[in-house]
Amino acid sequence: MSLTSDYSDGVPVASYCLSTLAGEVLAERKADTRFYSASTIKLAVLVAAITAVERGELSLEQELISTHTFSSQAGGSFSFEPEEYDVGMAAEGATMTLREVLGRMISVSSNEATNLVVELVGFPAVMTALRACGATDSKMERLIGDITALEQGLTHEVTARDLCRVMGAIVRGEVANDEHTELMLGWLRAQEYPVIGTELSTFAPVPEWGSKSGWVTGIQHDVAFIFPASSVAANSAARQGFLLAICTRAYPEPDAAELIHALTQALLGPLLEPTP
Template sequence: MPAAGSERRPPPTTMPPPEPTEGHRLSFCLLDAAGSVLAERDPDRRFYAASTIKLCVLLAALRAADHGELDLAATVPASRTFTGADGTPFALEGDHLDPSHPPDGTPIEMRELLVRMIDRSSNEATNAVIARVGLEAIARVVGDLGLTDTRIERAIGDPSAIGRGLTNETTAADLATTMRAIVSGDAVSRASTALALGALRAQRIRVIATVVREGIVVGSKSGEVDGYRHDVALIGDPTLPDARVLAVMTSGYAPLEADEEIRRIARELLGDLAA
């Protein structure tokens, strides 16, 4: 795929999927292998990003590794407690917890944290990576990719940051751009791209991937909190011209209803790539 940040062109004239019903919000952006827009609806509407922020965190960490600033083989002690924006500790609890995360104090490699952050959407792994690379490095990724409608201002579950009004938000267009940057081979080294692709293809919370035709490899990252459900997927081999990147973001739907809407959009837009 060409470098991230290619100019987005207007989509061709096609019959779009039906509009969402009142009280529901749904946006999408479909890119081809060259980064051109094939279809979109309300692509610049901002949504709470949920776990989709983990793509920018991943890219910041891989860049740090490529620059020799982060040793992926180094170990850190596993933890569920982190330092908040006000400098005081906070612990992840309840739905924030990854039940498969190692017990506190267990040595865990940075490389494994990156994979766990994506393949099982571990919040503990995500906050550990954010603590290591820093929010400023993540903000640089956002700026370098030209993600004008994306804000990543806090770690997951940080009550002091939430109390200050800090948030994490993005759009379907920015999500598609971010995914394409990660898988293109241009944003990070070949080794880092391979690590990212492996984690994305092992993603356990699959939505768009469930409607893709058998034999086509999919890498994806979903995100969900109450009232929001999103998914962004690479469909196919990113080195081939028929690859696609599709991002769909929703709010106001019940979880199962949101998943069905995302699948409906994917079937409509992916054509022969869908089952």
């Protein structure tokens, strides 16, 4: 069975890009195919925000007002339904620091947190972040949950290659200084909705990893950085490691997850698990 939705044309397709941490592509399939991004676009929002912090335009300790209602790119506003709320966010009207909001955006994929950050930095900054990381085929044109704008053709798109490029720029320390790089890696390591990572946890020895997943009806993606257990360098940027992005469309969620697990095993197993 294949799934058709606002984000899926019903034609099953999977793509992947596997590279070294330095960016050398080791394996790929349809790596430049564009997909609706789901929450993987939040990596670019993170880069935009941390870049602004690095320039002194924002502070991680500045306070943002929690809300469920946001401006639509189509005009007017929209609100999340109560069942869509991130219960870990502050009550509506209360404040959270930018540091706390960014953490929830990445580790628990909070949509409210994401929209707060995008409204703070602006869409041009997100696009600039994508291009600065070498992501040439990705875009973010509306807030998460802005269905009216979606109906007018505004969307988010990524490719497997672009996801590797953004993740690689973060991990290699090209986005921020050492302190902020480790902060971002910590949020990625704390991912509460792993797909690639779920399979990596079955490896022996288990590698170090962090990831950003994304899913909506008919869409399931994940992108991860992976450090072999044998990598002992103190500086993450100096470690030997890998980047893996897998994007799927039109598969039911359990089937998409199984496909991502199988590809993770096939692509990374020979690189990470010792030969008997």
